Amino acid sequence: MSYSFSLQSHNFRNTYGTGCFLLYNTGTAIVHSSQGLLTTVAYQFGARAPITYALEGSIAVAGQTFKWLRDNLNIIADLNEIESLVQKSSSHTDVVFVPAFSGLYAPYWQRDARSIICGLTDETSKGR
Known part of the structure; x- marks a missing residue:
């Protein structure tokens, strides 16, 4: 995940390259999408820190x-x-x-x- 991914819950980021990937920060909640998005680990700062999750929407071909x-x-x-x-x-x-x-x-x-x-x-x- 990019260093500029928002550390705040409920913010999102689009990354464009060969494909396109949208990540929506769900905070410490594991959210299961009913709309075809993936649940993924966004980041964790240290072994004892809480894990922050994200929903991810992927597009194979963009750039x-x-x-x-x-x-x-x-x-x-x-x-x-x-x-x-x-x-x-x-x-x-x-x-x-x-x-x-x-x-x-x-x-x-x-x-x-x-x-x-x-x-x-x-x-x-x-x-x-």
Whole structure:
């Protein structure tokens, strides 16, 4: 767990990298989610200190998507292009992309799920 994870109960942190991981600090209570989240140990400061727990929601593919757009589809030449494409795009586009390259993690946990792009029209373009 990252050093900047909140030490206060009921705070959360998102970590983005190849995947995405949300951790919600539940304090010393072990909370069992009915929504498909994982219960995990957040931290313990010393053998006699209380254990602090967290709920974790995991997404297998986040940042890896941009590498895929660059290396497999050639939609971008450089990762720095992403920001300018986002700024050009319409905020009311109906295009949805679910990058389930490794299946879906929380809360569905479907290993056989596949990626999908939907909502494409003849006006859909690189920046839209």
